[in-house]
Amino acid sequence: MESLKLGSLEVWPPVVLAPMAGITNAPFRTLCREQGGGLFVCEMITTRALVERNAKTLKMIRFDPGEKPRSIQLYGVDPVTVGRAVRMIAEEGLADHVDLNFGCPVPKVTRRGGGSALPYKRNLLRAILREAVRNAGTLPVTMKMRKGIDDDHLTYLDAGRIAVEEGVSAIALHGRTAVQHYGGTADWEAIARLKEAVTEIPVLGNGDIWSADDALRMMRETGCDGVVVGRGCLGRPWLFADLAAACDGGDERARPALGEVAATMNRHATLLAECFGSEPHAVADFRKHVGWYLKGFVVGADLRRRLATSDTLADLREGLAELDAAQPWPEGVDAPRGKTHPRDRVHLPAGWLDDPYDLAVPCADAELDTSGG
Numbered sequence: 001m002e003s004l005k006l007g008s009l010e011v012w013p014p015v016v017l018a019p020m021a022g023i024t025n026a027p028f029r030t031l032c033r034e035q036g037g038g039l040f041v042c043e044m045i046t047t048r049a050l051v052e053r054n055a056k057t058l059k060m061i062r063f064d065p066g067e068k069p070r071s072i073q074l075y076g077v078d079p080v081t082v083g084r085a086v087r088m089i090a091e092e093g094l095a096d097h098v099d100l101n102f103g104c105p106v107p108k109v110t111r112r113g114g115g116s117a118l119p120y121k122r123n124l125l126r127a128i129l130r131e132a133v134r135n136a137g138t139l140p141v142t143m144k145m146r147k148g149i150d151d152d153h154l155t156y157l158d159a160g161r162i163a164v165e166e167g168v169s170a171i172a173l174h175g176r177t178a179v180q181h182y183g184g185t186a187d188w189e190a191i192a193r194l195k196e197a198v199t200e201i202p203v204l205g206n207g208d209i210w211s212a213d214d215a216l217r218m219m220r221e222t223g224c225d226g227v228v229v230g231r232g233c234l235g236r237p238w239l240f241a242d243l244a245a246a247c248d249g250g251d252e253r254a255r256p257a258l259g260e261v262a263a264t265m266n267r268h269a270t271l272l273a274e275c276f277g278s279e280p281h282a283v284a285d286f287r288k289h290v291g292w293y294l295k296g297f298v299v300g301a302d303l304r305r306r307l308a309t310s311d312t313l314a315d316l317r318e319g320l321a322e323l324d325a326a327q328p329w330p331e332g333v334d335a336p337r338g339k340t341h342p343r344d345r346v347h348l349p350a351g352w353l354d355d356p357y358d359l360a361v362p363c364a365d366a367e368l369d370t371s372g373g
């Protein structure tokens, strides 16, 4: 296995923490980074909000002093704004890597032509990539996408070619269409097809990696140059230790007992409070992580509820102290976690599918004015 080369950046192991809005903030990235190496991408940042120096957005692109390389994911629909955002990152030294989001399936994004809707407009995609690469200086620019809008409107092979032609440094493919959302299983065959079609730059595979062995299997079966791991690490930063061990050829796997899990939960919530500068905000935000951390452990419904409804760090810590610290890591947690549902349709702007080549930039409000999805 080789390290992942993104322009002049070299990443070992070839493992990427998937950008996840509301999750992959600096505290969560710290917990993952401490487990093993890789590239840890921040939450999606809206290009318009960045160039307008929206205060919330500027907070979201803060990195810990020890974080290297610093990776920002941008979302944008307007080539000029994307170019300005990338230039700002490059000139002001805000990050070491820029990823572009063409995979987001949420209706508020696709209904405005953004995220996973955008690669259907080949020329608009090309214009965005061109402006991003042109303004990036020496920073590597990568793109993350889905297979297409649905099975009748697949775009990933065209998008892969366009990315190569425009000087993108790597492509990540989530093996689902937009309409699949998070339902069904990821199509690793499509990752293999993209890898066959794109030989000039690394292809990263994404979708349904729940264990280090899944990651090895994806690389073996698809030939991809690295993996992008999202939901599998929710409540489970230790997965990055497993991934690092597996890439080094080792078979040791992290199996923390509930006491260690509780200590990490406490640390996660404490880091969030420092990062947000607000304990109530941090404790409320942490609630969504509780079920993921406790997945598979035997914990009574009352205690689970208490932990997931704590109002203060003190409440949370009191609850954590009641967990049975000696309870071993449960079997069978290498299984789906987080969102798993499909959608029945993709919300698109009127007439979006009529012409795959028109270059009209979606309406001005297509860019959300805040970041984080």
Ligand SMILES: Cc1cc2nc3c(=O)[nH]c(=O)nc-3n(C[C@H](O)[C@H](O)[C@H](O)COP(=O)(O)O)c2cc1C
Binding pocket: 018, 019, 020, 021, 022, 023, 043, 044, 073, 101, 102, 103, 104, 144, 174, 206, 207, 208, 209, 228, 229, 230, 231, 232, 338, 339, 372, 373
């Ligand atoms: C809560 C959540 C938030 C996400 N936010 C983003 C995002 O901001 N940008 C992005 O490109 N993908 C986002 N994704 C998609 C993931 O990066 C990833 O592509 C997807 O979860 C499939 O990988 P997995 O099967 O390893 O989870 C998000 C996924 C989840 C579950």
